[in-house]
């Protein structure tokens with residue numbers, strides 16, 4: 001059958017894609033339909049036809065999925081951040097578990113590993129402890145989130161997955177812009193000052209840090225900004241981040257504290273952590289405890305092991321494991337994060353953890369082959385792009401037989417498992433943990449053994 005733009009079809013949705021889009025077929029031609037769910041019959045209008053697949057606009061749901069939910073967010077259609085909000089939460093967990101299984105099969109060619117169902121939250125809302133709001137100016141000031149696949153900002157007054165304090169912060173930052181007359185950053189011309197607002201709130205202590213990112217080397221409105229925000233309950237710190245780079249990176253390397261101590265303090269279980277603005281910290285504090293407990297369980301420590309924690313951030317996993325082993329070595333590329341990690345070990349009276357600034361793929365081979373430290377267990381928790389091959393090569397050359405891989409991108413996890421399988425490693429267990437509820441993202445902990 002010929003399929004042309006502007007044609008209408010009734011189709012069955014048979015699957016869901018990694019961005020939450022429904023997938024159907026017309027004859028054998030694949031059509032992606034945003035907003036449609038598996039097991040639905042929908043009426044669509046073809047909006048784009050490529051060689052092997054096309055896109056349809058959802059016109060009407062003829063037979064709804066029994067798992068369809070009314071998305072309780074007024075920005076759902078434009079924002080796209082919560083691309084599974086129209087789906088029952090328990091079903092979201094099933095779908096994300098099947099994403100992981102599909103990648104293991106497709107990329108790592110693994111058929112026989114049982115992936116346990118993703119562990120979800122009791123209440124999958126207002127869970128994020130960090131928000132990054134881009135700011136631009138069109139006919140007005142816009143603050144919110146980027147629309148999918150664009151840099152157009154959807155103005156947001158409240159967000160279902162963020163901490164509610166952000167609603168007040170957005171309102172106040174709009175007032176600050178009006179009163180100060182500060183110029184707004186334009187990413188095309190790389191001119192204008194105000195780029196982003198980043199907020200962090202500690203789950204256990206409620207300490208709040210507001211970070212204002214400017215495209216400048218100075219900031220002229222400190223007093224007004226402090227005045228504007230000083231009444232916000234639990235406000236601990238205001239920092240200015242200077243970012244004059246013409247790219248998509250949110251934070252620059254230089255930060256000035258204009259109020260408070262310049263970092264927040266939080267607890268994971270009974271461990272206390274200092275968290276500075278440039279350091280990575282897991283965004284879902286409730287599920288972080290589940291994630292780390294799972295990693296600890298997979299490490300199965302007896303007390304006399306040497307453990308490497310690659311990509312350690314502020315040392316959270318390292319310190320979580322330290323009580324259960326002889327010695328932990330944490331490795332992280334961001335200097336501020338390692339400063340925090342060293343402070344955090346002291347804060348918790350932990351003296352069997354050492355931390356190193358540098359690339360895991362450079363520091364770990366040095367620790368093993370030059371300093372002759374033989375780890376019993378290696379934990380890796382890389383960014384989305386996964387582990388560098390040099391790190392995997394080094395791991396392969398040791399006689400280690402247990403690797404615990406914490407991953408926020410199961411496609412690169414599957415790729416790295418496939419690579420390690422060339423050296424006798426095998427995926428033993430995999431537990432997904434839902435850190436990013438109502439979105440298609442899923443965190444995983446994998447036990448890889450040899």
Ligand SMILES: C[S@@+](CC[C@H](N)C(=O)[O-])C[C@H]1O[C@@H](n2cnc3c(N)ncnc32)[C@H](O)[C@@H]1O
Nearest residue numbers: 280282311312313332333334359360381382383
């Ligand atoms: C997903 S975070 C995990 C941090 C920590 N394990 C946690 O749970 O909070 C990844 C970390 O890897 C760091 N990183 C990125 N590339 C790196 C590299 N090549 N070597 C070491 N650390 C790196 C990032 O700065 C970030 O702190």
